[in-house]
């Protein structure tokens with residue numbers, strides 16, 4: 752993925768997560784502010800992921816503009832801090848309150864992260880106007896083919912109840928439910944297939 756595709760993917764993921772409950776609880780403010788703030792977070796995540804992550808985008812024209820999937824192979828979590836420039840952009844772009852709340856959510860979930868080797872679904876998002884067309888399920892299936900080829904387990908967190916059935920159909924089961932910043936979060940695991 753070249754730099755402009757990475758920016759396009761960051762923008763589409765920023766939009767995809769705009770209305771998620773945890774996003775609202777952490778960022779607060781208007782929808783436009785959440786997208787702006789998310790953009791810094793997504794860019795920093797992609798910069799931190801560097802060559803370590805599996806990044807999948809829809810195999811159709813302008814795919815990176817519709818969303819994508821970022822997954823970390825066993826041992827790849829947690830990501831290292833992003834390069835300094837991306838880190839500065841992230842700090843100044845987010846504001847102190849948002850940074851503090853993201854930190855709180857991250858640490859609460861990090862403590863519950865499985866210790867045995869597993870693939871981690873860091874992010875999966877599809878732009879709102881492109882949903883319900885099978886793009887998300889297609890990305891998930893393509894990634895899980897790799898996971899299954901390795902006979903590995905997989906893990907994710909989600910803050911949308913509607914996503915439970917979506918992930919359940921792909922073989923994930925709820926392994927825990929938490930409340931972070933007043934938002935329900937489900938942790939889901941998938942044993943080796």
Ligand SMILES: CC(C)(COP(=O)(O)OP(=O)(O)OC[C@H]1O[C@@H](n2cnc3c(N)ncnc32)[C@H](O)[C@@H]1OP(=O)(O)O)[C@@H](O)C(=O)NCCC(=O)NCCS
Nearest residue numbers: 767768875876877882883884885886887888889908909911
């Ligand atoms: C979860 C998500 C990635 C699914 O992507 P998607 O491309 O809409 O997924 P699909 O079209 O493959 O399937 C979505 C399911 O919702 C149904 N659906 C229909 N219209 C929909 C719509 N407008 N929006 C969302 N889902 C819709 C689909 O029919 C499908 O159900 P089915 O498998 O029973 O047919 C997407 O909703 C999203 O980006 N959500 C916000 C970010 C998020 O929560 N990501 C997951 C974090 S772990």
